[in-house]
Amino acid sequence: MTGLPAQTAPAVKEALGGGPEPEGPRGNGWWKSDAGESTRRNLALIAVLAGLILIGIITKPDLYGQEGWWISNVWAILKLGSTVGVIAVGMTFVIIGGGIDLSVGAIIALAGVWSTTVATQEMGTFFMILTALTVGVGVGLINGFLISYGRLVPFIATLAMLVAARGLAAWISNKQTQQTDNRTINAIAAESFLGVPLLVWILGIVVLLGWVLLNRTTFGRRTVAIGGNVEAARLAGINVRLHTMMLYALAGLCCGIGAIMLTSIGTSAQAAMATNYELDAIAAVIIGGTLLSGGRGTIVGSLLGVVIFSTITNLFTLNALSSEVQNMVKGGIIVAAVLIQQFRFNSVSLFFKRNRVTAPS
Amino acid sequence: MTERTAPETGTPPGAAANEKPTPNGAATPDPAGAASVTPALQTDADGTASAAVTPEAGAAAVDADGSASASKVVATAKADGTGSAARTAETGAAAARADGAGSASSAGESEVAAAKADGTGSAARTAETGAAAGKADGAGSATAAGESEVAAARADGTAPAAHTPETDADAAKADGAPTSGVAAATAGDSDAVPAKADGVGEGSAARVPEARHAAPDEVVDAADGDVGTDDDGDAGAVDDDRTAAAGPVGPDADAAAGDGAERPVVLRLTDVVKTFPGVRALDGVQLEVRAGEVHCLLGQNGAGKSTLIKVLSGAHQPDSGTVEWLGEAVRFANPQAANKAGIATIYQELDLVDDLSIGENAFLGHEPRVAGFVRRGTINKRTRDILARLGHGEIAPNRMVRTLPAAGKQVVSMARALSHDAKLIIMDEPSAVLAHDEVENLFRIIRELTAQGIAVIYISHRLEEIREIGDRVTVLKDGRTTAANLAARTTPTRELVSRMTGRTIEYVFPDRADKPPVADELLRVEGLGRPGEFTDVSLTVGKGEIVGIAGLVGSGRSELLETIFGARQAQSGKIYVNGKALRPGAVGAAVRAGMGMAPEERKTQALLLGEPIYRNMTLSTFSRIAKFGFTDAGKERVEAGKVADRLELRPRDVRRPVGTLSGGNQQKVVVGRWLLGDTQLLLLDEPTRGVDVGARAELYQVIHALAAQGVGVLLVSSEVPEVLGLSDRVVVMREGRVVRQARAGELDEDTVLDLVMAGSLMEGAPA
Helix, strand or coil: CCCCCCCCCHHHHHHHHCCCCCCCCCCCCCCCCCCCHHHHHHHHHHHHHHHHHHHHHHHCHHHHHCCCHHHHHHHHHHHHHHHHHHHHHHHHHHHHCCCCCCCHHHHHHHHHHHHCCHHHHHCCHHHHHHHHHHHHHHHHHHHHHHHHCCCCCHHHHHHHHHHHHHHHHHHHHCCCCEECCCHHHHHHHHCEECCEEHHHHHHHHHHHHHHHHHHHEHHHHHHHHHHHCHHHHHHCCCCHHHHHHHHHHHHHHHHHHHHHHHHHHHCEECCCCCCCHHHHHHHHHHHCCCCCCCCCCCHHHHHHHHHHHHHHHHHHHHCCCCHHHHHHHHHHHHHHHHHHHHCCHHHHHHHHHHHHCCCCC | CCCCCHHHHHCCHHHHHHHCCCHHHHHCCCHHHHHHCCHHHHHHHCCCHHHHCCHHHCCCCCCCCCCCCCCCCCCCCECCCCCHHHHHHHHCCCCCCCCCCCCCCCCCEEEEEEEECCCCCCHHHHHHHCEEEEEEECCCCCCCCCEEEEEEEEECCECCEEEEEHHHCHHHCCCCCCCCCCEEECCCCCCCCCCCCCCHHHHHHHHCHHHHHHHHHHHHHHHHHHCCCCCCCCCCCCECCCCCCCCCCCCCHHHHHHHHHHCCEEEEEEEEEEEECCEEEEEEEEEEEECCCEEEEECCCCCCHHHHHHHHCCCCCCCEEEEEECCEEECCCCHHHHHHHCEEEECCCCCCCCCCEHHHHHCCCCCCEECCEECHHHHHHHHHHHHHHCCCCCCCCCCEHHHCCHHHHHHHHHHHHHHCCCCEEEEECHHHHCCHHHHHHHHHHHHHHHHCCCEEEEECCCHHHHHHHCCEEEEEECCEEEEEEEECCCCCHHHHHHHHHCCCCCCCCCCCCCCCCCCCEEEEEEEEEECCCEEEEEEEEECCCEEEEECCCCCCHHHHHHHHCCCCCCCEEEEEECCEECCCCCHHHHHHCCEEEECCCHHHHHCCCCCEHHHHHCCCCHHHHCECCECCHHHHHHHHHHHHHHCCCCCCCCCCEHHHCCHHHHHHHHHHHHHHCCCCEEEEECCCCCCCHHHHHHHHHHHHHHHHCCCEEEEEECCHHHHHHHCCEEEEEECCEEEEEEEHHHCCHHHHHHHHHCCCCCCCCCC
């Protein structure tokens, strides 16, 4: 009844789990305790999402439950999360690979500003898109180079880039808001294809490609290996440095795509755009079950994280609650989602058992 | 396949011959000696039952058929442990541990050499038929000082053992006159023959490390020769009892038995069961630890040792069964509770805070304080006292733990245990991180602890260490106690191993069937050097050749291996594979050139513990299995499955996370990774570290099978018998230099140990 999938058919297991999970030794069902760790995490996220939708149905029955309205609300929610969703895909790769990228918001601003300068706009749609993607990848490569060959800690390298890229964006735009009059760019946020908004198409395609890249390609396998045990990966002959650089370039590419989307949404670009997007993306990735220390994570989880956030925003906007309250609730949701994921039945029983035990005199 | 045991390659008969008693002393029947046996003794002599030495009673000393050679002898030799005397007798093992406690003038440390003669008392024969050397210590007596040597000779049918403190060496001579400080455990079918340990000079040979190394294997020899022949139990079963600091007491058997019982049981586990989801980790464990003893826990990886430790230390709670601590049934809610009760655990990965001082670490969590302020002075003073107790008063308590070598950190862990006033210290493979000489220091500390009445549970895979430091052994297999309270020194290796595995061998090196006489050169290293690690190393490895590098931790051997593999960049020198120079410092180039490496630290350097087995196996080959950049998990599973079959991986299901495997099977996964590619040269760094006996033998076979296929193998191992037994050629390294290269057949264990250790004995010890 909701547009959001809450199916529990085994067929979706792999999609949810982000990869083939080993069957239990006793051939248990996948929902049992030996179902994939990430599958369970994602199911927990779906439960959170279902709870939010339930709140939506109660508070705004017309928009959440009513025929004809709910579907447009779903698109609204997904459009709201589309830009963060795209950069969250890149962020997922970086974090699984054992790094972090704080500069994604700044890269979006730089790519957005660079691609909407008068000179660039004059050269046409294709060149604007190309500029945004090139700037994104280029800045990502610089990040990656500093981290893997300059041996900077990812946190520091990308923090520096956050500051520097916004500075460059402000310098290029001369602190002005740059309007786009390119109709094709502006149409991305406005138009739909087959009844689905183009922004949602982009998000869907990026998520799909990201999923394939992570779970079905050698690139993804290398990412997991490096994040899981960098020394083991190196001694297995994987070129860790090159791959790490590629990870940040990929994150940059996603930022380039995000820059186009955000420029289209606002029909303009400015140096202050996409502020705090890095935090939104990281938060979505973390509640999506990706280990901050690397080595494990799923694209689907990150997508669910993004959708949960934009559903909250949607709910609050519809109920006319202030953004301050909204941020407080978001903070609570991050904690709650992670707690729910850590929930284990036997850990509860252990807890009680532990309290029963008495120490010797 | 013929089996070859290590001592044949490692220990020459000479090592034993050196420490044997002189011919005339060894087994010459001596009427006077016989006459000196007291009537009481003679009464005992015919009863084999009394030889069983009443293990529970803590039994007095005996030689196996029960004739305590006692009456006027001052120090009574004791056997303790469950039926150890009887078992010893059956298998005819002659290893013994003597007790120096008997006399005030006796030793802080004493050595025992027990030789078995074929009845004629011929010394040469003694050596050849197998001698066993044990090490004893007489820590029981506080006033004990000096060193004494014991030579126990066993002529067939008779089992005399003499304990001869230095000062009384001559007194122990043939007439067997009971002299102060002499313990002669004498037995025979009818006549008891005290042995003469003629002069300390010969006896002292037993003190060289080689003798210790020889011991376990020699015991096997002895056992082989005598199984089933000596039911009347006439082996020289001499064991020590620390608390029997007897002094010149008329040692009648009962009194001695009472001595044994005086050591109270501090810990008793009965039928302890611990189940985890899907695994019954402990399935009825029995364990009994007495005060002041070193109780060894033996078992293969996965036998439940770790779980047992965690139960004892309060990290886990047993599902059923009882844990009795100091006579009370207890249930530790958490490690703090166990600490408080006096049980301290020293884990293999030392849980110290690197950036705190020694004192702060020792008192971490229970700092003495005043009104919330930590009393630094008190901490340092008390830490200094504790360190002095551990024999390391020279270490400053305010030194940062980070600056200490591994051995020093272990001392800090022990200091922490003592700061809790621990009565039982559990050590999980403490020697695994230590170099050879540091292990000696560890043993010295353990002896000091036990002398203070502290019980130690000691876990190690190295049987020779158990022989040296242990008093009793409990063997675990599949979560069950398969043997409890065996005598650590006298129980034959074969029996220990079979209790652990159901197999009867420790080192078994399969024969090399088709070894190429002159191998084509595969790897050539010329003048390789890295400052501070190794200098000017040149070596070659041929196709199908196994080259072993012997050396201590810190000799540069692991660094050399990593440099050859490109994981470190050489500063000087060249590496050629198949005649082509290899790009330095590039693992990828090395892998493409056909190299593979199984690094020293499996978990941190080789495995993705959360990932399934097959993904770990294909870590270096998934790109090749993949098509157009898309991985093929199905094919990977099939390929990994083939390797798993070949390596007899257990469990066989390659989709299980590798972290759930035992150490030996994890190592198989690491080696198996390189079987998947077309690896021509395999670099193995400590391939059997932390690997149980059964898996070890399988790994040896795999290595040989690879060599038979033409793969060159360059391996590093701390265990000299392993290097000698596995390799065709041996490269000995010391302090970053190659000191010897030779064919394995030209070297023996003693020579290699000498080469490896010369001049570097005290390096790395805590300052």
